[in-house]
Amino acid sequence: MPDAPTSPTGAEAGKFAAARRAVDLIGDGMTVGLGTGSTAAWMVRALAARVKSEGMTLTCVPTSSRTGALATRLGLNVVTLEDVETLDLTIDGADEFDPAFRLIKGGGAAHLQEKIVAAASKRLVVITDPSKDVAHLGAFPLPVEVTPFGHTATLRLIQQVVNQADVDGREITMRQHEAVPVITDEGNVVYDLHLGRIGDPEALMRDLTCLPGVVETGLFLGLCDTVIIGHPDGRAETRVLNKAPEIATVDMAEAAQLPE
Numbered sequence: 001m002p003d004a005p006t007s008p009t010g011a012e013a014g015k016f017a018a019a020r021r022a023v024d025l026i027g028d029g030m031t032v033g034l035g036t037g038s039t040a041a042w043m044v045r046a047l048a049a050r051v052k053s054e055g056m057t058l059t060c061v062p063t064s065s066r067t068g069a070l071a072t073r074l075g076l077n078v079v080t081l082e083d084v085e086t087l088d089l090t091i092d093g094a095d096e097f098d099p100a101f102r103l104i105k106g107g108g109a110a111h112l113q114e115k116i117v118a119a120a121s122k123r124l125v126v127i128t129d130p131s132k133d134v135a136h137l138g139a140f141p142l143p144v145e146v147t148p149f150g151h152t153a154t155l156r157l158i159q160q161v162v163n164q165a166d167v168d169g170r171e172i173t174m175r176q177h178e179a180v181p182v183i184t185d186e187g188n189v190v191y192d193l194h195l196g197r198i199g200d201p202e203a204l205m206r207d208l209t210c211l212p213g214v215v216e217t218g219l220f221l222g223l224c225d226t227v228i229i230g231h232p233d234g235r236a237e238t239r240v241l242n243k244a245p246e247i248a249t250v251d252m253a254e255a256a257q258l259p260e
């Protein structure tokens, strides 16, 4: 007999709590951007369960082939960004967020599509566990997506920018999986910038983005106004910029019932 499904524990439980709380922000008829990553996957599963139980009609735009495949498999109505004019809301994970809700994203190499979808949305809500909450961005390596053509020449330009930036570390590595370069959904490669601390995220993004060959950075600045932080005990804290935080408690038993 197969084991009965169990609820997640630790960081996964926190991710579920944040994701489940965020799904409550979605109303019937909305157009919703679906983020990428382990936290966003909880959100897609919780959303699919809610759509099924409540019979909601939604239009969903995924931010990666992975999320698109999951959402389609779970029966969500998936379209492309070209099919919609604007999105009511995008819910996505993050690798770091600071007190101004500036983000580093791209740990799963999806930041290009994620940023395009976020920019097309009226609102970006980030769902996280407490480990992503930082005073300064930069402990998480900053992903920079680069065209394969001439990528080592582009790397030299990125290194020059990093050498002059207000940061603590200057090492750059190419993203690889099992010794093979990671290729993004858009056919590009990713360099990870190990900066330790980013003193001026706006200046760094400007200086990197104008380099030929750089397609996009994982810095999301001025895009997010709400972060939901999930805790392993089911508490989900919603922080909206310039407002007092609100805490709700999620029924953690629900996690074990979600579609796979």
Ligand SMILES: O=C[C@H](O)[C@H](O)[C@H](O)COP(=O)(O)O
Pocket: 035, 036, 037, 038, 039, 040, 092, 093, 094, 095, 105, 106, 107, 108, 109, 110, 111, 114
């Ligand atoms: O490229 C991936 C995305 O930016 C993710 O949203 C980010 O890496 C967070 O992922 P996770 O929820 O798995 O920590």
